[in-house]
Amino acid sequence: MSQAPENALELNIELRWSDQDLMGHVNNARIMTLAEEARIRAMQQLQRTAGSDEPFExxxxxxxxxxxxxxxxPGDCVVRIWVSKIGNSSFVMQHELSxxxxxxxTVEAVVVMFSSATQAPMQITDNVRKALxxxxxxSAR
Structure with a gap:
């Protein structure tokens, strides 16, 4: 049963032939790639929601x-992704692959905002915090 809140992002990912193993199911390492793809797409969408030119690194x-x-x-995988915790420089993303x-x-990922200029963690800005x-x-309650 899904634990995703109503406001979770929902992404559809088409499975590739190369994702499967000899038993016909998606290989565990490829599952991590699917979660990564969903996380990147979600963060791109959140950057647009933030509505600024500031980097979302x-x-x-x-x-x-x-x-x-x-x-x-073959088939598709639906990924629901949402934020369960927001800190000063990091946040936790929950993923459900269905x-x-x-x-x-289910995947729980801790993501850290990071400055490529300083090569160090950076504070979550107000615009990014609102997007998260x-x-x-x-916020779904």
Whole structure:
């Protein structure tokens, strides 16, 4: 059953033939690639929501994956993604990867805002914070 709030972003990702393993399900390493693709697309959308030219530079700090059921090829994977926590320079993104209406994989990722100029973490700006809050679990209540 989905734990995603109503305001979670929902992205559809078409599975590729090369995503599958010998048993016909999506390989566990490819699952991480699907989560990464969804996270990047979500952050691009959030940057547009932030509505400024400021860079939305971020790096992945940690990622925890829970495999609940296989995702099978061929088909699509629906990824619901939302923010569960916002700190000073980092935030936590939750991912649900589903197929045929069933949650198959959950991913929790800690993402850190990062300055490529200084090569160090940077504070989350007000505009970025507002964009993150637009898809946070707490704002859906």
């Amino acid at each position: 971020a790096v992945l700090r940690t990622s925890n994956t829970d495999f609940l059921a296989p995702i099978m090829y 197929q045929n209406g069933k949650v198959a994989v 809050e637009s898809v946070s679990a707490s």
